[in-house]
Amino acid sequence: MNLDQNSEPSSYEKVKQILDKAAEGTTADYQGYKNFWSSLSLDKLQEISIYGVRMIAPIDESDCGDMLLSKPPESSCCSSHEDEEKEDEIDMLEKGWERIDGLSKPPYPGRGAASGLIKGLRGEFPFDGNSFQGDENREGHFPRLPWGGKEVSEKDIQFISDWIDYGCSPDDNIPDRHGAGHKGKYQINLQLTDAYKPRLKQRKNLKSLTEEEIYRLRCATLELKKLNKWPRDRRSLYSWGKLHGNVCEHGWEQFLTWHRMFLYEFEQTLQDFDETVTLPYWDWTDPDYNNGAIPKENKEFPKKPISSIIPEIYRCWINDVAIENLSKLGDEWKPVLEKLEKIKGIKFNSGVELFYMADIEGDEYYKFSPKIIEQLELINPLWYPLRYPGMFYQMNNGKFVRDKNGDPIPILKNGLQNPFHHHYPTAEDVVKILQVDNWRDFAGGPEYNQSFGVLDMDPHNTIHIWVGGYNKNFQEGNELEPFNGDMLANLTAGFDPIFWPHHVYIDRLFSIWQRNNPNQLPYNVNGALAGLGYSVRDALNIEQLGYEYAHAGHVFQIEHPKGVSVFKSDYINFDARLYQTQGLKGKVELRLHEVVQPENSFVVRVFLNSPDADMFTPATEENKFYAGCIFFWGHGRCVGGPGHCAPPPENKRDNDKRPPNHNARRNYRLDITEAVQRLSQEGVDEFQVNLVVVGPDGSDCENGFFPKAIEVVES
């Protein structure tokens, strides 16, 4: 081996070292190849089978549907299509895909795990000869690899497996999965992988998404973005934008219902790629977004980065991988890369802001920005270049008024960089809008008397305009530098990924209003929703569509053979501001999922932050920790023949349309907002839920209460 002593050995060398060390002193023949990992060339190693087992799995050629989870991007099965001119762009996208930020997704995920070598080192089938389990299965076939040698540590096996996932490169160093910043593996055990899944999917506030959820949203979005290569593929991000531009319903009673189904279909498409993904909502009234205003002390804007007015996960930033990719483009890039290096990691509201702060302006900007923008899109597929939030400039005769440096002059008002020409919607506004009590004024007028509803007109339209903004680098005839952002105009808004969280929030407000005004319907509930294949009626109930809105949800799966008599949840952190706000007040609900119908009646008392609660803990209003109670009406002794009260099957037959069996498991819900609010007023920011099960006579009650899961939902 020609190893330069001063340099770090390549991953391939490390793989060989690990295996050589484990096999030291062994005499295994491996069908004559001896220590095949060292004796064969890398090409041969990738082809070799030992005793019928392929040591390195072949590259998976499975179909496109699997793209997100196991598909290597190079070998697309749907590649024989038109639009070859877009090839270059896509290639760039796909190469970058290997190295998005710290997320670092390998090109052949799962290839290592499917390889005989890895299975053998781990002692997995068919190398499970040493790990015989009981007598249900036959003893495994081969012993663990290396035969006769030492067991390899899981960390080293994972290293080899990663090396295979990254394409068995002869000289590269693969990223270290145990290093800092890595978040990219699906197996990470986070909340969303909880075994119990409530029936409704939750659309959450994008602020409360976990790292895993954000990662999955990005991956799924990128999958749709990759389909832009085929504009006729209706799943592509491009097609969704086009559909919105073509048939978007505004200014009359179908506004909310049409968009609800539009979101629904888009979300379903994302779920085709990853069924855990739901669309998050962006609550732009949240004080975290500064009411869209740039703070007073930053008169220099955009000379200094402004505070967050766009949610962090939708912003842009530069990273090492991007700088490395760009460095391969030639020496002329050196000065630009030095500039980028200085702003690395800072998350900007827009590309304009990023380039301004990096001092990449003028000719330099026009020359280098397209390639940099490609990288920014790869780093965060949720960012969009044609988005200039909060940026508006003085105009004269359709042209920017410029200062002596040639920069457009921002509109200022009260010492602030005014977001735009009128009022940015606030939390108080939203409360008032929700007080409107009829469909026409809230959601829009019927076809014979069309008019905008307030939700449509003000917060919806204004946020569109505010997010779109003006482009200070506008260049006549340059498609990459239009006059305004895509969100600003109806025909282009759907191309910007931030379109979705904005509209999801509108849909959330719509659903809250519907709950408060259950009798309000549009004039024509049978009207068709253009371009979507649904009628208005289909869009009226979000639960029927399989989702709900929640700020955050916490599921506790219950597995207890003897029944729950006392229950303590983990501590749940909550945002006390949600319950103090001038705007929409938070709501907390306790849910008991799929509880077995009890034979005897009992009561479940609910307390907060009372870990020692028992049947003697006062369940009255004097106890500020008391949150309420749920009554269970027992079915009593069976009055029928054998089987009459037997537990019904878990799943009904498909054609069984009867109402639920009298012993079917039931769901219960209890609003515990008041108790949480009391806690929040004392400055508490975490709570625990305590349940105490008590018989009707006040005695304790065992073996009666069998829920499948307990859930706390903040909404």
Place this chain on the structure above:
Amino acid sequence: MKLTYKIHPAIGIARVGDSPDEFYLSPESSEGLPIACDKQGNATLDNEGKEVTTSTFKDNDGRVKRQAARFRIYVYDDKNPQGRELKIGDQVEGITSKGTLVDIEWTVYLANKKSSWFEFKELEGEHGYAPDHPRRNADIQGQARQKLIIDPGPQTVKCSEEPRTAQFARGENSGYAQSFPPKLEPYSIETLGELKTDDNNRLIVLGGYGNSGSFKNDFGQPMISNFANNDGWFDDIADGPVMAILKFWDEVDAEMRVIQVHDPAWVIVGNPNYAPQLSNLVTLDDCLYDLYVREFAYDTYLYGTGKFESREEVDISDPKALDLWRATEKQWNSNYYPMFFKEIWPILVRPYKMQWVTDFLAISNDAHEIGPRGDFDKRKVMLPPKWVLLEDPAKITELLGQEESKLRFKKVKDDKGNESIYILEDPYREIRQFVYYALRHGGEENDFLNWTADPKYLIYGKRLMPLLCGDNPLSNTLPSKFFRLTDTQLFLLKQWADGKFINEMEEFGQKDLPEDAKTTRVDKGLEIDRGVLANVLGGSFCPGGEVGWIVRNRAIYEKPYRIKQNTDFVPNSGSGRLSGKNAFMPPALSLDDNIEKGLEPGDVTKRNALPWQADFNECATQMIDVTYREWNKVYDSGNDPGTIDRKVVETLWWPSHRPMQVYRKDGDSFKQEDWAKGIPQTYEGDFKMVSEWKRLGFLLKNGAGGLEFTEVERNED
């Protein structure tokens, strides 16, 4: 992992003997000697605490010792995925309760239904008897037929409470309406066996004393007139379910609770094994493994629906899943590489060892020889093909010139780009192919000579192997004249012949492999299950030895190795409360089969020969008609053109089960003599065997006189 309690072995084998109180324990490994024990069944231990085997098969008065079947309970849970033996004082888990194990109640129900069953007529009945198929003792009609069943009733023994013994004997089951035959000649039957528990809470099951006799007393009786069916006769062979109930103290409820084991067992009583260290060509372990592989998805890496890259999981406890698997097209995994010493060599070496129980050298001329010049030269047949680096790559041209058609080579580049050449070395392929092509395959059961091998092999037109009797060499109805290996064995040998096998010594560095046969580990439950079965005859079945063709019927199994019990005949733990435990009151034993519900006591052995000694004696050699299919051309006397002579071939049955010729001490040396000298293969001889089996010698691997196996303990009057 779901907590389960299982009894091992799943199927235990006891054997009859005429010694009134001496016995040993069943061997638990292939070709193992039985385990020595005391009167309560406690295994004798050496200084290291290991169980000691015995090579003394008779007591001081020359009477054959009985073999006891020993059963133990294993617990499988997360802590013990491989299982461990359960002990009194362990924590056990019952139905919504747990506590400390205080006692194990073992219940066994032995019965003998032979006299009441259908007449054995070769393969008739394997797929259900015709309604008019004759019954044994057909002259006994109606209610009286129930008396043809020997039914001592169930017996229970405890481990912590005396008496730790119980008898399946006449008058030993108060309150139970037993059924025993009347006085018989030459030997009456007073018991089917007994139960004991040893000091480690294991169950010891003993069978009968080998008594057989007839109740007919007119002139000429008792008389044997058929190898399998003799009206008036009874023997004391038996079989039945084995169930254990765990009794534990639940501290929380301060109450005694019970739980039955999840996987109960079965016990079968058979004839003595006169050559315990010599396997049959196909053992019951081979036979059942083949069945479970093909019908119970037992090893889907070997045989499955073709997804061999990952483990094919089939939940065989789900009947629909199993049915679906059975209905799906399946195949043998062409990339299955059998282990030579574990899976191949035992099959190859068994015929060679038959020389110690039959004079086969007289007819075979070095065939099966495992040393130099033999067909089975071990040093050659154990070597798989191998890729060998050619030191001088230039030499390849020369090599290709020499034997261009056979050489297989690969060009390989190393990391520096240098090319090297590997050639495939497989000098012994021809030997392996020769052995494989000599074998009789499925569909060739009635063929004597080999017309399917490639004519270039010497084996073409020669006798197909093995040359042993099949399931029906007797009649031409449902004939199956010759024996063959199981489908699984044939597939494994095919892989071996093609060079797809692993030499464990070379690859896994296993240095201490036994010279022959399988390893003898017996610490895991499955190994006990299989080790016990490896000492039982696995074919052919006409009707067989300890068991008959019913064991090939998948319907009698709950799952691999577990016979489906008719739960009416075993106790159960009911609700788990001692008070709620259902009273155990089994119904009358049935005169018919009810396989769907499960097997009853006596249902395995009722299909065997009656008395066992008749068939045992006669299944020595058989004249097999190999020209029967040419009946219209056969003229025994004529030399007319177009006719052929009738041809019969004297064929062995199963020499290791029923030895033919053995090396017997003759002064200072040994001579090969008929093992059952003086007992002819006639009905008179069969009758003689009813008494003489006790005098016959055992075969022991003792190396006496330079011979591997010699006869010991023959009673010389």
